[in-house]
Amino acid sequence: MIEIKNVSKWYGTHQVLTDCSVTIDKGDVVVVCGPSGSGKSTLIKTVNALEPFQKGEIYVDGVPVHDPKTDLPKLRSRVGMVFQHFELFPHLSVTENLTIAQVKVLGRSLDEARTRGLKMLDRVGLMAHKDKFPGQLSGGQQQRVAIARALSMDPVVMLFDEPTSALDPEMVGEVLDVMVGLAKEGMTMMVVTHEMGFARKVASRVIFIDVGGRILEDCSKDEFFSHPENRQPRTKDFLNKILSH
Amino acid sequence: MIEIKNVSKWYGTHQVLTDCSVTIDKGDVVVVCGPSGSGKSTLIKTVNALEPFQKGEIYVDGVPVHDPKTDLPKLRSRVGMVFQHFELFPHLSVTENLTIAQVKVLGRSLDEARTRGLKMLDRVGLMAHKDKFPGQLSGGQQQRVAIARALSMDPVVMLFDEPTSALDPEMVGEVLDVMVGLAKEGMTMMVVTHEMGFARKVASRVIFIDVGGRILEDCSKDEFFSHPENRQPRTKDFLNKILSH
Amino acid sequence: QANDTLAKIKSSGKAVMGVRESSAPLAYTLGDGKYTGYHVELCEKILHAVAPQAKIEYTPVTSANRIPLVQNGTVDLECGSTTNNLARQKDVAFGLTTYVTEVRTAVKANSGIKSVAQLAGKTVATTTGTTSVALLRKHERATGLEFKEVYGKDHADSFLLLESGRADAFVMDDNILAGLIASSKNPKDYAIVGETLNVEPIAVMMRKDDPAFKKAVDDQIRTMIKSGDLEKLYNKWFMSPIPPKNTSVNLPMGSVLKSLMVNPNDKPAEDFNAKK
């Protein structure tokens, strides 16, 4: 479904991704973790070409992202993305947030878009809020709307960039619950997160990136959590830090 | 050391603290938790009169905070406070951050202030960064400097308002370690936090505040964690949410 | 492009008259977009004669922008209080002289100032963009008199400077001074004093290089001089009460203008002052 091959990226002379390769198959749930500034967000953004990269190749569902001739808007419309800060459109109501891209990008009729959007809104349990504006919702609710918005585009894969790290602790759960549900239904997902509980529950693989954008680990969840002795020292150190308290 | 007696506070007609009473003795480490917007920050700020309150009395080390005749700057200089967003003074170097209040408020000589400040900086393990500016430090480092800054005023009590919630997960540990150290040395502390690991390790008491600023629980750490059946339904619900993943 | 104002007036159906807003009694406004005064009425008569069908449109101009406006074609006939001098003749053309002003000095009656020489060390006001500015500088250099100059943005402002004591004297065309004094709150407080600094022929102004239009204008003025209409017009505006306050400027026709009524010409100011 997603194939990242030897991708490198620089900001000026500063290298932020170093020769990254990852393959994500249909139905995989891949959790990406690593220290702050290691390039997790950058990596996930390269997948739908929100960040350009200088070297390597990426294929999403067979489409070459690195190819300048690729119709990027079309590609992106098939990849769902959820951001750390939700990024709902504050000037549009919840329903409008859900429908605008369906109508303007996919060319669906307004009715069709509404039906599809509200179905997804129902699925994240927020039907009651369909006429509110994002600013009137709590963080956890906004993030669930953001997930519904991505889903209503019928994506072939979902990308999550730290979807819970901007949330108050009591709201983390409601968002993770939705994501667990998605994973269990077989959605292909690439998730940047520090929520190791989520990784333990549904990840098929865990990837660890170190500063400089170098992939240090790429192994199954069981291998990652059950055999710390086989992990790199940097990985162990990181896990110690985030699990210690 | 701190005595909060029947404190109530309103913003306009909106009540944010409802008849709160807490007593904190010398050497106590009291952890305050509760949902977002419940008034935790407000409560802790009333203790050193950063927020005025309309009803009730607060005494810090015998000094009446509610009394309009009290010299508030003097009182505040004896209470150390650490904020969620560190609030170092960005235009001053680390050393200047540590010394300015000692010199201008306590009237210490620059030399004396430097000696004291650097001792505290050493204690939080950041001696190497003494000439940097806050913007050049990571979040965890900034928060440790903020703790050192508070300590260098020789406070009789330390207040912490969610000291780790603005930090990247890997940096939470380094700050909590410093706080655990302080607690173990017998510092009187009032700590707003959701880090239940910290509470388990060093709290002498745990307070739970519900929305509306009402204190629902005030009991020893062991009672709080070991006997969930004795807890109020709201408390159980909250604990479930933040501990579930 | 052909500089044919008559054709332009005919084709557009309107003649644009440049007027002043506060140059009583030569040209000033009564509000509501209405303009009046000696030159305004004169021009109305001229335009009526040379282009009977054309509608007259009034465009207010200032000392500073009147020449460019005539040059660039915004204004067809400027009817204000413009001095005809050599420098300006390079850029524009003037009709026959229809008024002669003498540049003199207005002071507070109780100031004791009687001559230009007494202005030494005093503050003298005049209006930005007028010939008086250069005249003052010239006079200063010629006589070695030192005085401070202040400039009002229009005549009313300059007069305000005199009234409020910010200036001790206001050097300007005598008719303007007389007009301002006449309409001031206490006309008796002011006096026009001293020698004539300059004699200036005042005329209507039009585009250069349009002999046909100039001839039409000049012919009409000649006709009015011959018929005595011009003198009647003069008396109406300078010797009788005029709006808005219905006071009279009271400035009888001077000898220079009288001789021009006999021998009309369009000579520049330099010719009038050459003898000095």
Next chain:
Amino acid sequence: MLEFNVFTWDVLRSFVLHGFYFSVTLTIVSTLGGIVFGTVLALMRLSGNKLLDVPATIYVNGMRSIPLLMVLLWFFLLVPILIGRPIGAEVSAVITFVAFEAAYFSEIMRAGIQSIARGQVFAGMALGMTYGQNMHLVILPQAFRNMLPILLTQTIILFQDTSLVYIITANDMLHGFTTAGANLSHPREAYILAAVVYFVICYSLSWLVKRLQARIAIIR
């Protein structure tokens, strides 16, 4: 010392009303024109395309470093000579103000567009929107909304600046007051009246802007 009784309602109507209309018209036309051209200039500057960016930058910075009075003089006195056709004072004032204010509005719009969090741009792109769709559906609506108070404040400044057209004798409101003052021999009183009228208008407008700002703040 000061007497206002010469300024009867009739006098004000005949001297000032036309100028008032002109000031208001000039304000409205140049606000709308300024916003349209300003937005175009802002998009040019943000396009990342040097051919668009550089001329727009030169234009904006050039306009912003010359006093409005000078710009008015330029347009009024020289443009007709250059294009060989006369333009009247009031047309000239409108053209000048649109051209001049576009530079200021473009800076406001640029700040507005840049104030939209980067994440919003990414979010629109991630939904498959093209650059144009993203601008039109996501960025500009928010930028306009964020900048509305500042746009309106600039409009109030613009209304005050219309008083400067006296330099080309366009007949604006202040001009009406000063002519009335001069011809009725009470110039000081006329200035005071003008100040009061401007204050009342501008203060009411800025009060409205504040209310609007509060309204918008609730919705967000």
Next chain:
Amino acid sequence: MSLDWQVFCLDTIDKEAVKGCFGSGRTQTYLDWLLQAWGQTVIVACASLVVALVVGSLVGTLRTLPDSPIVTRLGNAWVELFRNIPLLVQIFLWYHVLPVLIPVFASTNKLVLVVMGLGLFTSARIAEQVRAGIQSLPRGQRYAGMAMGFTTPQYYRYVLLPMAFRIIIPPLTSEAMNIFKNSSVAFAVSVTELTFFAQQAGEETSRGVEIYLAVTALYVISAFAINRIMAVIEKRARVPGFVANTGGGGH
């Protein structure tokens, strides 16, 4: 049309060309006059800037004081008064009206009156920016200052103002440039600055294009100079590692 720069070498009275373009003794060329007018512009602008900065900072700071509703209100009234009347009208009031109402102003130098007019007009805008600058600091900074035991003047002096002023350097830059441009209004009350020169010399010489070009160039140079000076100040005042939180950054 052809440009004739020779016009600047003409004597201002007899219109004769002067060798070297600079007059001597009692002769003055248009170039001399131009430079003198520029000097007036610079004097008016700089003096007004000082007035505006001092008054504006004071008023702006007073408007942010906690628990002082009366002072805050007075500060707000100041700002509303001075920013809701066109500068031109304010200058007329200072120059023509105030001296009649308050006799001491009658003998005041006209430059002082213009500087007061321009300075106080701009003080309202600077007060707005100072207030906005202080209020844009995280509320926690004020709390942190208080929590350290600083008194109100102390935490303003040591905590809030140093950062607030750094943050508002960009808008202050445009305000400083504005003051240069706005000084052109001073010509309406007979200050012989650049715009006055443009009008008068343009009229006397009929070489409007050349005169306006020169005057415009001097305005642009002045604005650019101010801009550079402020850039240097901004650079000097930069705090290492500090990035203003502008909510996401640009493109």
